[in-house]
Amino acid sequence: MSAETTRETRAGFAAVIGAPNAGKSTLVNRLVGEKVSIVTHKVQTTRFQVRGVMMRDDSQVILVDTPGIFTPKRRLDRAMVRSAWDGADGADLILHVVDVSAWVAEAEGKISAAEKKSIIDDKRIIKDLQELGKKAILALNKVDLVRPDQLLPISAALYDEGVYSDVFMISGLKGGGVDALSEHLAKNMLPGPFLFPEDQAADMPSRLLAAEVTREKLMLRLHEELPYQLTVETENWESRKDGSIRIDQIIYVAREGHRKIILGKQGRVIREVGQKSREEMQDIFQRPVHLFTRIKISEKWAESRERFSAIGLDFDV
Ligand SMILES: Nc1nc2c(ncn2[C@@H]2O[C@H](COP(=O)(O)OP(=O)(O)OP(=O)(O)O)[C@@H](O)[C@H]2O)c(=O)[nH]1
Ligand SMILES: [Mg+2]
Structure with a gap:
């Protein structure tokens, strides 16, 4: 039995x-x-x-x-x-x-x-x-x-x-x-039966979660309208033989002035943000993380159909 x-x-x-x-x-x-x-x-x-x-x-x-x-x-x-x-x-x-x-x-x-x-x-x-x-x-x-x-x-x-x-x-x-x-x-x-495995807390892809962590740190560090005029994407994710992960991210901003603010004097702002983001990613993914961030100017990121659908948003409302 x-x-x-x-x-x-x-x-x-x-x-x-x-x-x-x-x-x-x-x-x-x-x-x-x-x-x-x-x-x-x-x-x-x-x-x-x-x-x-x-x-x-x-x-x-x-x-x-x-x-x-x-x-x-x-x-x-x-x-x-x-x-x-x-x-x-x-x-x-x-x-x-x-x-x-x-x-x-x-x-x-x-x-x-x-x-x-x-x-x-x-x-x-x-x-x-x-x-x-x-x-x-x-x-x-x-x-x-x-x-x-x-x-x-x-x-x-x-x-x-x-x-x-x-x-x-x-x-x-x-x-x-x-x-x-x-x-x-x-x-x-x-x-009814469970819809997800019992040990799974989230269903967000790791690349997206990593981008969200960096966006959180940017939002916490920046002021006024700037947090609303940027977005973060994970460009590359590489699991290395030594157990660590290399993560490359792009911060998209609308204007050159915004890029300068995010860089900060001698790159101080972006360095601090990257440091905080990396620490949290290590906590989340339970592995050493090497994080590389770049800032790109893209006036049109908030008008990109592709970006909207990548995060499940409807472009045409
Ligand atoms: N004092 C207090 N602060 C809270 C509580 N819950 C959330 N907060 C604070 O409220 C702020 C907003 O919290 P979020 O969880 O980001 O709120 P949200 O509703 O998800 O916000 P959006 O995503 O912007 O719509 C943060 O500073 C939180 O720490 C609470 O129970 N008590
Ligand atoms: Mg929220």
């Missing part, structure tokens, strides 16, 4: 949507238990759908991290917002992450411009959810920044919008409340 018992497994997709900077990627990384999506303090960090696999009990939850939903202007912005809604549309569950500290600031009449934007985006998402006709799970995030008594009226008001099935109060950064949310997600997957 076989000792094997049949496992009642569950699996499915949970799309994580929300305004830029709400904390979606931070939450996805925490739920998965490792870094699958880059995080910065700046808005519009995530540019395309990133899948992370969470295992809990006999459930597999494929979390789909999405770009923030905002009012788009450029082609890249439009494609990012479309990508977020596509993620929501195809998912079994939708998780709406809200930066609750913005709502508290509004209630107290001490709201900043960024917080105002965040609330406008949240309201827009609520309207779109109403139209979509699918109930979402509300995750009131960043509760570490507010007092519990400030949360309750906001939670009640948002629940009354009628688009949410459940509300969780969490801190993706500190971890508070995330366990209850993760349990809920796992329980609400449909019975």
Whole structure:
């Protein structure tokens, strides 16, 4: 007789949507238990759908991290917002992450411009959810920044919008409340076989992940509009006999002035960025990394159909 018992497994997709900077990627990384999506303090960090696999009990939850939903202007912005809604549309569950500290600031009449934007985006998402006709799970995030008594009226008001099935109060950064949310997600997957191998946390190709790591370090180091006007590509990836990896990357920028800023005085900026990026890649890939970065001027990188489709974005929205 076989000792094997049949496992009642569950699996499915949970799309994580929300305004830029709400904390979606931070939450996805925490739920998965490792870094699958880059995080910065700046808005519009995530540019395309990133899948992370969470295992809990006999459930597999494929979390789909999405770009923030905002009012788009450029082609890249439009494609990012479309990508977020596509993620929501195809998912079994939708998780709406809200930066609750913005709502508290509004209630107290001490709201900043960024917080105002965040609330406008949240309201827009609520309207779109109403139209979509699918109930979402509300995750009131960043509760570490507010007092519990400030949360309750906001939670009640948002629940009354009628688009949410459940509300969780969490801190993706500190971890508070995330366990209850993760349990809920796992329980609400449909019975079925796992969709990814159990030990696989992400499905992003290593070359793309390496490019994202460098883009994160650039975003953290650069100011104003520059982070939004560049992109990073891994040009070459070579596994060496000694166990190390040689990675060649190109940073595409729109103008000569941008190239100079990224270089910095005597190449200081690019050197620092490369150093940080290399260290993190070594952590992720668990092997020594030799990283070589070049900067190229390409006025048209944000108008390149090929680049969009390489990261799963729709060029024609
Ligand atoms: N205090 C606090 N900060 C948080 C929390 N979650 C995320 N953050 C911070 O919020 C900022 C944005 O986090 P991200 O995870 O990149 O947000 P995002 O929603 O993925 O942003 P986009 O990809 O730009 O749409 C970062 O500085 C995070 O450290 C939280 O629970 N508490
Ligand atoms: Mg993100």
